[in-house]
Amino acid sequence: METLQLKPLIERYMSASFNVNRVMHALLRKLMPENLTADQHETLCYIRERGTCTSSELADYFFVGKSSITAIVKRLVEKDWIERRPDDQDRRVTYLALTPAGEQLIEEMQTKIEELLARYIVHFENQEALQFIETFEKLANLLVCEEEVKENL
Known part of the structure; x- marks a missing residue:
């Protein structure tokens, strides 16, 4: 694709992406319980998708420092949405997994998100x-x- 054609496409993409992200984030925030942040929700979704993972894996996946993940994990454990599980072979490794309460929360959020997106996809x-x-x-x-x-x- 020629550079001259690329510039207007990039501008259109950036504008559309900004508006979609801005509005969708606002709509998603309204769906979330007051005590759940977007970062926490994304973390819970990642853990649910993987079954279990480590804090290092989360930091790598989300391109953030381990201290940021530690703070998120700490809050999720305090809210009883995830639990820490030591590795049977290597006690230095701790896995994170959803608790039943975390599973229920993510299931409820998934249903709400599907209903939200369906309102737009039907068009x-x-x-x-x-x-x-x-x-x-x-x-x-x-x-x-x-x-x-x-x-x-």
């Missing part, structure tokens, strides 16, 4: 929605792959 034809998601996934994969390459250098 697209099936093929249009599918093409959008596939294109968006392609962008996500490119970004993730590039970051992984940078980390391994």
Whole structure:
């Protein structure tokens, strides 16, 4: 693609991305319980997806320092949404897992998010929605792959 064609596309992407993120974050905040932050929610979702993980894994995945993750984990443990599980073979390793209360919270949030997104997705034809998601996934994969390459250098 020529550079002259790229600039207006980048500007359109940046504008649309900013507006989607701004509004969606506001809508998601309204759905969340008062004692749950966006960072905590994302952390819970990651742990749910993986089953268990370590604090180091979370820090790497979210591109933040271990001290930031430690603070989030501490609050999630205090709220009884996650628990720490020592590794059977290596006591220096601690895994994080959702508690039943954490599972229930994430399940409730997932339902609310699906209902929210469905209100917007129904405005697209099936093929249009599918093409959008596939294109968006392609962008996500490119970004993730590039970051992984940078980390391994």
